[in-house]
Amino acid sequence: MHTAPSTSLERDIVELSEARAVYRKVTWRLLPFLFVCYVFAYLDRANIGFAHLQFSRDVGMSEAAFGLGVGLLYAGYMIFEVPSNLWLQRVGVRRTLLRIMVLWGVVSAGTAFVHTPAQFYLARVLLGAAEAGFFPGVILYFTYWFPAARRARITSIFMTAICVSGIVSGPLSGLILDTLTGIWHFRGWQWMFLLEGLPSIVAGLFAYVYLTDRPEQAEWLSAAEKSFLIDEIKHEAQTKAARAHASIWVALKEPKFYILTFAYFSVPWASIVVHIWAPSVIQKSGVTNIWHVGLFSAVPYVVGAAAMYLLGRSSDRMLERRWHFMVSCVLAAVGVALLPLAANSLGLLMILLCVATAGYLGMLSLFWTIPPAYLSTTVAASGIGLISTLGQLGGISAPTVIGYASTHFGSNEMGLFAVAIVSILGGLAIVLGIPAASINER
Known part of the structure; x- marks a missing residue:
C-alpha cells in the first residue's frame, strides 16, 4: 500500500x-x-x-x-x-x-x-x-x-x-x-x-x-x-x-526602453549583409555559375544554425545574456568588416560569411531573452511591441547606407564597415546600458 x-x-x-x-x-x-x-x-x-x-x-x-x-x-x-x-x-x-x-x-x-x-x-x-x-x-x-x-x-x-x-x-x-x-x-x-x-x-x-x-x-x-x-x-x-500593464506611453519614459531599441536596431544591419548582399559578394569572388553561388550561400546558414544553438545553450546554462549577445555582435562585426580583404579568396570569404551569419543569428535569438527579463511588468507588453516595430528602422537604413556607399565609393567596403560599427555599438548598448543585476531570471 x-x-x-x-x-x-x-x-x-x-x-x-x-x-x-x-x-x-x-x-x-x-x-x-x-x-x-x-x-x-x-x-x-x-x-x-x-x-x-x-x-x-x-x-x-x-x-x-x-x-x-x-x-x-x-x-x-x-x-x-x-x-x-x-x-x-x-x-x-x-x-x-x-x-x-x-x-x-x-x-x-x-x-x-x-x-x-x-x-x-x-x-x-x-x-x-x-x-x-x-x-x-x-x-x-x-x-x-x-x-x-x-x-x-x-x-x-x-x-x-x-x-x-x-x-x-x-x-x-x-x-x-x-x-x-x-x-x-x-x-x-x-x-x-x-x-x-x-x-x-x-x-x-x-x-x-x-x-x-x-x-x-x-x-x-x-x-x-x-x-x-x-x-x-x-x-x-x-x-x-x-499585473495589468500600463499604456505604451509609460515605456517611452524609461531610458532602458531606448537602450533596448537601439540594440535591436543593430540586428537588421547584420542581417542585410547575410540575407541580401552575400550572393553578390560570393559571385564577385570568382564564382561565375549562379547555381554554385546558391550552393555556397547555403553553407553559412548551416554553420550559423549550429552556432545559434550552442550560444543559446551556453546562455541558458549560465543564465547570462549580456555578454553572450556582445560576443554575437563581435562575431557579426568581424565577419562583415573583413569581407573586403577576402574579395579574391573564396575559402576565406566563406569562413567570414560563416562567422558573420553565426553572429547575426546569435544576436537575433539572444536579444529577445533580454527585454522580458529586464523591463518592468508595467511596461513589458507595450515596450516589447514597440521595440520590435522601431527596430525595423535598421532594416530601412542598413541597405540604403550599403547601397549608397557602393554607388558613391565604387565598392561596398565603407558600407560594410558601417555595419560592423553599428553591430559593435548594439552590443555595447546592452553590456554598458543594462546592469547584470537588473535582468531578473530564475
Missing part, C-alpha cells in the same frame, strides 16, 4: 504525463505547418539577394537604388505590423494568415513583372505590408495554445525556420536563375519570383482549412483535452490580469 505522499507524487506524475501528451499533440498539429510557412516568408523576403545578380542590370538600377528598394520592405512592415495583430485578435488566425500569405505570395510573384525602379519600390513596400503581421501574429497565436513556460521552446524552434530558409533558398534560387533563363522569354529572376511566390499562396489557402483559431474549436482534440488547455490559458490570463 502506498503512503499518502507516494500517492500524491504518483498523481502528480500522471498529471504531468497527461499534460505533456496534450501539448505534444498540439505542437505536432500546429508547429510543422507554421514552420514551413515561415520558411516561405523568409524565402520571399530574401530572394531579392539572388535576383540582384541579374535584376539590377535588367531594370537599370544602381546599387544605391537597389539598397533603397530593399529597405522599403521594412517601411511597409512597420506601418502594418500592429494593425495586423489587432485584426488577428478580432477575426482569428485562419482568416488572417489567408490574407497575409496569399497577398505576399501574389506580390512576390508579381515582382517578376516590374520594369522600373519605381515599380520595384512599390512592390517592396507592398510585400512588407503583406508580410507585416505574420511573425507577431504567430507569436500571438501561440499564446492561445501554450502557457508562457512552454512558449520559449516552441518559439525558438519556430525561429530556426530562418536558418532552414537560408539553407534552402540559396541552392533553389541559384538553380532557377541558372537553368530557366530564356524559357518563354522570361529571365531567370522572373521565374524565381514566380515559382517562389506561388507556394505561399497555396499555403495561405491551406491555412484557412487546416488551422484552428482557438482550442475550444479544435475538433482534433477530445473534450478533456480542450478543457485542460482552456483552463491552462485562462489561469495564465488571470495571473496576467493581476
Whole structure:
C-alpha cells in the first residue's frame, strides 16, 4: 500500500504525463505547418539577394537604388505590423494568415513583372505590408495554445525556420536563375519570383482549412483535452490580469526602453549583409555559375544554425545574456568588416560569411531573452511591441547606407564597415546600458 505522499507524487506524475501528451499533440498539429510557412516568408523576403545578380542590370538600377528598394520592405512592415495583430485578435488566425500569405505570395510573384525602379519600390513596400503581421501574429497565436513556460521552446524552434530558409533558398534560387533563363522569354529572376511566390499562396489557402483559431474549436482534440488547455490559458490570463500593464506611453519614459531599441536596431544591419548582399559578394569572388553561388550561400546558414544553438545553450546554462549577445555582435562585426580583404579568396570569404551569419543569428535569438527579463511588468507588453516595430528602422537604413556607399565609393567596403560599427555599438548598448543585476531570471 502506498503512503499518502507516494500517492500524491504518483498523481502528480500522471498529471504531468497527461499534460505533456496534450501539448505534444498540439505542437505536432500546429508547429510543422507554421514552420514551413515561415520558411516561405523568409524565402520571399530574401530572394531579392539572388535576383540582384541579374535584376539590377535588367531594370537599370544602381546599387544605391537597389539598397533603397530593399529597405522599403521594412517601411511597409512597420506601418502594418500592429494593425495586423489587432485584426488577428478580432477575426482569428485562419482568416488572417489567408490574407497575409496569399497577398505576399501574389506580390512576390508579381515582382517578376516590374520594369522600373519605381515599380520595384512599390512592390517592396507592398510585400512588407503583406508580410507585416505574420511573425507577431504567430507569436500571438501561440499564446492561445501554450502557457508562457512552454512558449520559449516552441518559439525558438519556430525561429530556426530562418536558418532552414537560408539553407534552402540559396541552392533553389541559384538553380532557377541558372537553368530557366530564356524559357518563354522570361529571365531567370522572373521565374524565381514566380515559382517562389506561388507556394505561399497555396499555403495561405491551406491555412484557412487546416488551422484552428482557438482550442475550444479544435475538433482534433477530445473534450478533456480542450478543457485542460482552456483552463491552462485562462489561469495564465488571470495571473496576467493581476499585473495589468500600463499604456505604451509609460515605456517611452524609461531610458532602458531606448537602450533596448537601439540594440535591436543593430540586428537588421547584420542581417542585410547575410540575407541580401552575400550572393553578390560570393559571385564577385570568382564564382561565375549562379547555381554554385546558391550552393555556397547555403553553407553559412548551416554553420550559423549550429552556432545559434550552442550560444543559446551556453546562455541558458549560465543564465547570462549580456555578454553572450556582445560576443554575437563581435562575431557579426568581424565577419562583415573583413569581407573586403577576402574579395579574391573564396575559402576565406566563406569562413567570414560563416562567422558573420553565426553572429547575426546569435544576436537575433539572444536579444529577445533580454527585454522580458529586464523591463518592468508595467511596461513589458507595450515596450516589447514597440521595440520590435522601431527596430525595423535598421532594416530601412542598413541597405540604403550599403547601397549608397557602393554607388558613391565604387565598392561596398565603407558600407560594410558601417555595419560592423553599428553591430559593435548594439552590443555595447546592452553590456554598458543594462546592469547584470537588473535582468531578473530564475
